[in-house]
Amino acid sequence: MALLRxxxxxxxxxxxELNRLQEEMNMLFDRFFGRRSLLTETGVFPAVNVAExxxxxxxxxxxxxxxxxxxxxxxxxxxxxxxxERKLEEEGExxxxxxxxxxxxxxxxxxxxxxxxxxxxxxxxxxxxxxTLKLPKAEEAKPKKIEIKLG
Amino acid sequence: MDSKKLQAKDKxxxxxxxxxxxxxxxxxxxxDIYENNDALVLLADMPGVSNQGVEIHLEDNELTIRxxxxxxxxxxxxxxxxxRSGDYYRSFTLSSVIDQERIEASMRNGxxxxxxxKAEAAKPRRIEVKAx
Numbered sequence: 001m002a003l004l005r006x007x008x009x010x011x012x013x014x015x016x017e018l019n020r021l022q023e024e025m026n027m028l029f030d031r032f033f034g035r036r037s038l039l040t041e042t043g044v045f046p047a048v049n050v051a052e053x054x055x056x057x058x059x060x061x062x063x064x065x066x067x068x069x070x071x072x073x074x075x076x077x078x079x080x081x082x083x084x085e086r087k088l089e090e091e092g093e094x095x096x097x098x099x100x101x102x103x104x105x106x107x108x109x110x111x112x113x114x115x116x117x118x119x120x121x122x123x124x125x126x127x128x129x130x131x132t133l134k135l136p137k138a139e140e141a142k143p144k145k146i147e148i149k150l151g
Numbered sequence: 152m153d154s155k156k157l158q159a160k161d162k163x164x165x166x167x168x169x170x171x172x173x174x175x176x177x178x179x180x181x182x183d184i185y186e187n188n189d190a191l192v193l194l195a196d197m198p199g200v201s202n203q204g205v206e207i208h209l210e211d212n213e214l215t216i217r218x219x220x221x222x223x224x225x226x227x228x229x230x231x232x233x234x235r236s237g238d239y240y241r242s243f244t245l246s247s248v249i250d251q252e253r254i255e256a257s258m259r260n261g262x263x264x265x266x267x268x269k270a271e272a273a274k275p276r277r278i279e280v281k282a283x
Contacts, residue, residue, distance in 0.1 A: 043160070046157075046159060050229070051227035052230055053225075062261070064261035094187050095186060095187045097185045103155075114230055127201075129197075
């Protein structure tokens with residue numbers, strides 16, 4: 001289940017850059033006028049952000065109230081699966097609720113990665129309810145510096 | 152096991168009349184508030200907020216919670232963004248009288264828990280009806 005729409009990093013032509021820019025502008029407008037959400041239509045929990053630097057991919061997800069022990073991560077060369085369950089505290093029968101907006105339940109999400117990664121070297125950290133996955137890029141996916149020889 | 156599937160929801164952004172000085176977004180955290188005989192308990196989802204980032208204020212029955220997230224200093228390039236991070240703010244008007252001295256708050260896994268003990272006068276009392 002590929003939920004991430006990704007672009008081939010080798011296809012960053014001027015045209016695709018232009019398309020990307022246009023898409024981003026559209027999104028900005030839509031968001032401003034409240035037409036479209038940042039989320040994919042499927043709304044699969046959890047919402048994730050994907051970022052990169054030269055050596056790594058980073059996936060972050062907000063998982064408030066979820067014990068790190070209840071999160072199950074599977075990393076493959078080109079995908080990551082985040083699974084788990086959010087358990088809400090049971091308060092017994094003696095209480096009366098004024099507001100109940102938080103929700104519990106199970107979740108499972110597969111994220112297709114934009115580049116190949118070295119699954120064995122992946123690491124994860126949970127802090128203040130935010131999960132961060134660090135995925136070292138595979139050697140062939142790293143940007144290369146090309147030396148220009150003087151003629 | 153509870154088989155209910157969680158849905159991802161957009162974070163609700165705070166609508167203010169006054170402008171903030173920061174460009175960072177401010178969100179309204181989802182909360183649970185319940186009451187038992189002794190206290191009012193509030194739980195708020197504020198992922199990214201640490202112990203030090205929480206501020207709780209109670210004045211004239213108005214409870215305000217504020218959570219500040221640490222700005223991410225990294226130079227990572229975003230590829231795909233589904234959620235934004237920002238601070239949290241929400242305020243409530245409390246109906247019961249709270250014993251301000253005994254308010255307790257804690258943060259765990261991005262969830263704030265505030266226990267607001269009721270003042271003695273506000274605790275429910277059973278009133279005996281005497282037969283005339």
